[in-house]
Amino acid sequence: MSDLAEVIIATGANQDHDVDFREAERRALANRDLLVAVGDYDEHCERARSAAAKVEYSMKWDRYTRQEAVERLAAENISPEDALRHVFGSLQRGSDL
Secondary structure: HHHHHEEEEEEOOOOOOOEEEEEEEHHHHHHOHHHHHHHHHHHHHHHHHHHHHHHHHHHHOOOOOHHHHHHHHHHOOOOOOHHHHHHHHHHHHHHHH
């Protein structure tokens, strides 16, 4: 946000803001690589939320315990070796969002 604030020269009510658009464009292009990281993070967060929602659904409607719901989700999505570690990690991250 500081990058954005630094290219705004002046603001006023009911008038166009005075913005250094060349500098704004330069900074946007310089930060282009961050778009990949932001996209990866958004995808990760969506998977974490989805995993948490699927477990909650299974617990409510299928009457599974949390452990059973997690194991079921893991078995559907990833290899048995990584299943519990991955799903519990996703659930934790999903609840942190």
